[in-house]
Amino acid sequence: MMTTRILEGLGRFYIGLLLAFLYLPIIIMALMSFNVSPFYQLPFEWTTEWYASLWHNDQLIAATWNSLEIAIVTTIICVVLGSAASLALYRYEFRGKKLLQALLFPPIAIPWLITGTAMLIFFFGVGIGRGLFAILLGHVALALPYVIVVVSARLQTFAPELEEAARSLGANQWQVTMRVTLPWIMPGVIAGGLFAFAVSFDQFVVSYFLATPGQTTLPVEIYAAIRKGFTPEINAVSTIIIVVSMALMLLTARFFKFGGEK
Amino acid sequence: MAVPGATASRSGLRSALPLLAPAYLWLTVAIFLPLSAMVFFSFMTDLPLSGKPWAFTLGNYAAFFSQSLYLTLLLASLRLGLEVTLWCVVIGYPAAYVLAKVLKGRSREAIFLLVILPFWSNGLVRIFSWAMVLREGGILDTALNAVLPFKINIDLMYSYPAVIIGLVHSYVPYMVLTCYLTLQAIDDSLIEAGRSLGASRLQVLKRVIIPLSLPGLVAGAALIFVPVVGSFMEPRILGGRTGTFYGTVIEDQFVAVFNWPLGAALSFILLAVVLVILAVAAPVLRRAA
Numbered sequence: 001m002m003t004t005r006i007l008e009g010l011g012r013f014y015i016g017l018l019l020a021f022l023y024l025p026i027i028i029m030a031l032m033s034f035n036v037s038p039f040y041q042l043p044f045e046w047t048t049e050w051y052a053s054l055w056h057n058d059q060l061i062a063a064t065w066n067s068l069e070i071a072i073v074t075t076i077i078c079v080v081l082g083s084a085a086s087l088a089l090y091r092y093e094f095r096g097k098k099l100l101q102a103l104l105f106p107p108i109a110i111p112w113l114i115t116g117t118a119m120l121i122f123f124f125g126v127g128i129g130r131g132l133f134a135i136l137l138g139h140v141a142l143a144l145p146y147v148i149v150v151v152s153a154r155l156q157t158f159a160p161e162l163e164e165a166a167r168s169l170g171a172n173q174w175q176v177t178m179r180v181t182l183p184w185i186m187p188g189v190i191a192g193g194l195f196a197f198a199v200s201f202d203q204f205v206v207s208y209f210l211a212t213p214g215q216t217t218l219p220v221e222i223y224a225a226i227r228k229g230f231t232p233e234i235n236a237v238s239t240i241i242i243v244v245s246m247a248l249m250l251l252t253a254r255f256f257k258f259g260g261e262k
Numbered sequence: 263m264a265v266p267g268a269t270a271s272r273s274g275l276r277s278a279l280p281l282l283a284p285a286y287l288w289l290t291v292a293i294f295l296p297l298s299a300m301v302f303f304s305f306m307t308d309l310p311l312s313g314k315p316w317a318f319t320l321g322n323y324a325a326f327f328s329q330s331l332y333l334t335l336l337l338a339s340l341r342l343g344l345e346v347t348l349w350c351v352v353i354g355y356p357a358a359y360v361l362a363k364v365l366k367g368r369s370r371e372a373i374f375l376l377v378i379l380p381f382w383s384n385g386l387v388r389i390f391s392w393a394m395v396l397r398e399g400g401i402l403d404t405a406l407n408a409v410l411p412f413k414i415n416i417d418l419m420y421s422y423p424a425v426i427i428g429l430v431h432s433y434v435p436y437m438v439l440t441c442y443l444t445l446q447a448i449d450d451s452l453i454e455a456g457r458s459l460g461a462s463r464l465q466v467l468k469r470v471i472i473p474l475s476l477p478g479l480v481a482g483a484a485l486i487f488v489p490v491v492g493s494f495m496e497p498r499i500l501g502g503r504t505g506t507f508y509g510t511v512i513e514d515q516f517v518a519v520f521n522w523p524l525g526a527a528l529s530f531i532l533l534a535v536v537l538v539i540l541a542v543a544a545p546v547l548r549r550a551a
Contacts, residue, residue, distance in 0.1 A: 011360035015373060018357045018438075021431065022380050028401050029391035081285040088281035092274035100286065107293045109540060111492030113509055114300075114529045115293065117516050121303050121526060122296035141292030144285055202384045204495065209516060219386050226390055226499055235394075238387040249382040253375055 026242055033235035050236040060237060063221040066132060070217065071200040074139040078196040081140075082147030083189055087181065089148070090155040104145040112205035115142070120209040131215040135207050139200040146199060147192035154188025194252040202245060297533075304526035322527035332511065332528065336535070339508035343491040346429045347483050353430065354437030355479065359471075361438070362445035363453075374442065381435035389496050392428045393419060396500070420502030428500045429490055437482035444478030445471070477547055484543040488536050508532065 036045040054060060089101060107115065116138070123134045158181065166180045182189075204219035211220045218241070225234050303309070304323070308316040326332045361374055380388060395401045397419035406414060418424045448471065456466040472479075494513045497505030512532070515525030 008364050011356075011364040015357055015360050015365075018353065018434075019373070019376055021353075022377065022435070025391035025395050025431070026380065026383075026388065028394055029387075032394055077288075081288060084281040085285035088278040092278040094275035094278055096275075100282065103286070103289065103294075106297075107289065109488065109536075110297075110533065111489050111509075111536065113492040113494060113512060114533050114536075115296070117512065117525060117529050118296035118300040119292060120516060121522060122299040125299055125303075125309075137288075137292045141289055144289060148285065198382055202382075202386075204384075204386045208495075219384060222390070223386060223495065226386075226393075234390070238384070238390060241387055242383045245383040246379055249379055250375070252382075 029235055030239045030242070033232060033239045035232070038232050050232040053233055054236055057233060060218070060221055060233075063216050063218045064237075066216065067201055067218040070132065070136050070139055071197050073136060074143055074200040075193050075197045077140050078143045078147045079189055079193045082144050082192060082196075083151050083182075083185070085144075086148050086151035086155055086185075087177070089152060090158075104148055107142060107145045112142075112203075116206040116209040119206065123210065130210050130212045134210040135215075135217065138206045138210055139203055142203065142206060143196035143199040146195045150192040150195060151185060151188045154185045154191075158184050191252050194248055198245060198248055198252075201248075202241075300526045301530055303523055304530050306523045309522055322524045323531075325524060326527060326531060332508075335506065335508045335511055336531070339491045339493075340535075342425070342429070342493075342497075342507060343487045345426060346433060346490045347487045349426065349430045350434045350437040350482065350486050351479065354434045354482065355441050358438045358441035358445055358478075361442050362448075363450075377438050378435045381432075381439075385432055386495060386499075388432060389428045389499050392424065392431065392500060396424050396427070419500070420504060422501065422504055424500040425497050425505055428496050429493065432496065433486040433490065436485045437479075440482035440485065441475055441478040444475040448474050477549070480543050480546045484540060484547075487539060491536065492532055 031044065033050055034046055034048065036047045036049070089097065119134070119138050120130070123129060123137070128134055128137070162180050162184070163176050166176045171179065202219065203217075204223060207217045208220050208223065211217060218237070222234055222238065225231060305318050305320065306316050307319045307321065357377070361370060361377070365373060393400075397403075397417065400419070403415070403417070418427070452470055452474075453466055456470050457463075461469065492509050494507065494509030497507050497510055498513075499505075501507075508528070509532075512525055512528045515521045515528065
C-alpha cells in the first residue's frame with residue numbers, strides 16, 4: 001500500500017513536470033510581451049507599449065483580418081458541406097462507401113508540406129494562382145475531413161428509430177432532418193465548426209506556399225517577421241493568438257468530449 | 263439478400279450523391295488533383311505554363327539518386343523523426359498512464375484538457391516561444407546561472423537539440439492522447455488479476471499493459487513521425503544554420519530556387535516514404551479496431 005502511495009505521488013509530480021514543460025515557454029513569451037526591454041532582458045519592467053504599437057502595424061492588422069475572414073468562411077463552408085456528407089454516409093448504403101470514408105484520411109495524414117506544395121503547383125497550373133482565394137480553397141479541403149469525422153462520430157450515437165418515428169407521424173425528409181436529426185447532431189456540428197476554425201486560423205504551412213506579398217495571413221506574416229529578427233511586437237500578437245486559440249479549444253471541449261470518459 | 267441489397271445500394275447512391283458531391287468535389291479539386299498534378303510535374307523539365315519549352319524527363323529523380331546531398335538530408339530527417347518520436351514515447355507514455363490509471367474524476371478531466379490544449383494553439387507561435395527560453399541570455403541561461411554557483415553558458419538556440427526540444431514540445435500531446443485512449447480502455451481487473459497471481463509491477467507492465475496499449479503507441483508514433491519528417495518551419499526557426507533538413511530543401515525549391523519540378527519530385531519521394539511507414543503501421547492499428 002505504501003509503495004502504491006509513493007508511486008501515485010510520483011505520478012502526479014511527473015504530470016506537473018510535463019505541464020511545466022508544455023506551458024513554461026508560452027508563459028515566458030506572454031510575460032516578455034509585457035516587458036520593456038525589446039531584447040528580452042531582465043529585470044522585468046511592465047509595459048503595454050508593444051500591444052499599443054500593434055495598432056499601428058498596418059501589415060499585421062491586414063493579415064489578421066485576412067486570417068479571420070478566411071477562418072470564418074472556411075468554418076461556414078466546412079460545416080455545411082461536412083454535415084451533408086456525414087448525413088449521407090450515415091443514412092445510405094452504397095457501393096464505394098468504404099472507399100469514400102477511407103479518402104478522408106490522406107488529407108489528414110499527408111504532411112502539410114506535401115499538400116501545400118502540391119496545391120501551389122496545381123493552382124498555378126490551372127490558373128487559380130496564389131492569393132486569398134487559393135488559401136481559402138486549401139483551408140476548406142484541410143478542415144473538411146475533420147468536420148466529417150467529428151460529425152460522423154456524433155451521428156453514431158443517434159438512434160435511427162427517431163427518424164422512423166418522425167416519418168411515421170407524417171414528417172417529410174426535410175422536416176425529419178431539420179427537426180430531429182440536426183438538433184441531435186448539433187454538438188458535433190458545433191465542435192466540427194470550431195475544429196475547422198482552429199485548423200484554418202492556425203494554419204501556416206499551406207498558407208505559406210499559397211500567399212503572395214499583398215495577400216497573406218497572420219501566421220505567414222509572423223513567420224516572415226521571425227526570420228527577419230525577433231521583435232516584442234511579435235510576442236504581443238503571438239500571445240493574443242495563443243489566448244484566442246486556447247479559449248476556442250476550451251469552448252470546443254464543452255461541446256465535444258475528447259477523453260472518451262467511461 | 264444479395265439482390266435487394268444491390269438495388270438498395272443503387273438507390274442509396276442516388277439519394278446520397280447530392281449530399282456527398284459538394285464535399286468530395288472540393289476535396290478532389292484541392293487535394294487529390296493537386297497530388298496527381300505533383301506526380302505529373304515531377305517528370306517534367308520545366309513548368310509548361312512558364313512559356314518555356316518543356317519535355318518529360320526522369321532527371322528530377324535522377325538528381326535525387328545521383329547527388330548524395332538529398333539522400334543524406336532525407337536520412338537526417340528520418341533520424342530526426344525517429345528521435346522526436348522516441349522522446350515523445352519516453353515522455354508521453356508515463357504521463358498517459360498516470361492520467362488513465364492514477365488520476366480520477368474531475369482532476370483527470372481537467373489535466374487531460376490542459377495537456378492537449380497547447381496542441382490546438384498555433385504551432386508556429388509555440389516554436390517561436392522556445393527561442394526566448396533557449397537563447398544565450400535567455401530565461402534558461404539566466405535561471406540556471408542564478409541557481410548554480412559556477413558560471414555556465416546556455417546557448418542552445420540554433421542547434422540540433424533546440425530543434426528536438428521544439429518538436430517534442432509540439433508533438434508530445436499527440437502521444438499522450440493516443441496512449442491515454444488505449445490505456446483507459448484496459449480493464450483494471452486485468453491488472454489486479456496479474457498482481458494477485460504473483461506478477462511484479464514490472465511484469466504486469468511488460469506482459470499486460472504495454473501489449474494492450476500497443477495500438478495507441480503505434481498510432482501516436484505514426485502521427486508524430488510523419489509530420490516531423492516533413493517539418494521545415496521548426497528547423498528553420500530553432501536550428502538556424504544547423505537546421506537544414508529534407509523539408510527545408512523542398513521549401514527552398516518552391517520559395518527560393520524556384521525549381522518546382524525538382525521540388526515536386528522531392529515531395530513525391532517523401533510522400534512515398536510516408537505511405538510506406540503508414541502501411542507498416544496499419545496492421546497493428548487495424549488489429550486494435
